[in-house]
Amino acid sequence: xxxxxxxxxxxxxxxxxxxxxxxxxxxxxxxxxxxxxxxxxxxxxxxxxxxxxxxxxxxxxxxxxxxxxxxxxxxxxxxxxxxxxxxxxxxxxxxxxxxxxxxxxxxxxxxxxxxxxxxxxxxxxxxx
Amino acid sequence: xxxxxxxxxxxxxxxxxxxxxxxxxxxxxxxxxxxxxxxxxxxxxxxxxxxxxxxxxxxxxxxxxxxxxxxxxxxxxxxxxxxxxxxxxxxxxxxxxxxxxxxxxxxxxxxxxxxxxxxxxxxxxxxx
Numbered sequence: 512x513x514x515x516x517x518x519x520x521x522x523x524x525x526x527x528x529x530x531x532x533x534x535x536x537x538x539x540x541x542x543x544x545x546x547x548x549x550x551x552x553x554x555x556x557x558x559x560x561x562x563x564x565x566x567x568x569x570x571x572x573x574x575x576x577x578x579x580x581x582x583x584x585x586x587x588x589x590x591x592x593x594x595x596x597x598x599x600x601x602x603x604x605x606x607x608x609x610x611x612x613x614x615x616x617x618x619x620x621x622x623x624x625x626x627x628x629x630x631x632x633x634x635x636x637x638x639x
Numbered sequence: 640x641x642x643x644x645x646x647x648x649x650x651x652x653x654x655x656x657x658x659x660x661x662x663x664x665x666x667x668x669x670x671x672x673x674x675x676x677x678x679x680x681x682x683x684x685x686x687x688x689x690x691x692x693x694x695x696x697x698x699x700x701x702x703x704x705x706x707x708x709x710x711x712x713x714x715x716x717x718x719x720x721x722x723x724x725x726x727x728x729x730x731x732x733x734x735x736x737x738x739x740x741x742x743x744x745x746x747x748x749x750x751x752x753x754x755x756x757x758x759x760x761x762x763x764x765x766x767x
Binding site: 516517518520521522523524525540541542550551552560561562566567569570582583584585586587588589590591593594598599618620632634637638 | 644645646647648649650651652653668669670678679680688689690691694695697698700710711712713714715716717718719720721722723724725726727731746748760761762765766
């Protein structure tokens, strides 16, 4: 066994509208809100989401007007994509379209299929 | 129990130099390389990293020259930060400095301490 000195615990994405993002990740991707917080120093709000109990956390980071972190928003290249394993690939894409979100790209290789959809801020979400 | 239709499985970040990023995440943050792949369609390479067996995956995405995804790189605001829980906070910061990486911000609130360091592409890494 290797002694790990650090454990990768969560990923924080920045969102520009908390409610729109909560809706996307809970209603479309079935996550649950498992925590909320306010950080005075940054004038920020956080919402934690999980697919299952004890599973990896997706943290939504919202910065209110007047926060030094409420800067101009572009998704950028740092975050390539967030990936979700889905039970029914075709149904997921159908529900995505019905809910009004864009499908950006469909891929097929080696017996597997995956597609990219766009979250409310334009972050690429891979479903596979 | 709620039936989850999707499971948040990994986060992919884009990197501009695979070896530099592998060094950062394995040597400084103690992750292990658990997978490698090439995707012909995107002219891309992926490296999967994990802190522990069966834990959440950080995927490094590298696009070679000539790939349509080898676009100009700026970290952007989509990815706010990646967070790692560390055993020894002070030691981690000391090792970070010694390894030549920048500490961007130190925070203290409610009995907790956390800090942000920069990965080789400028992605903010929270250690707490």
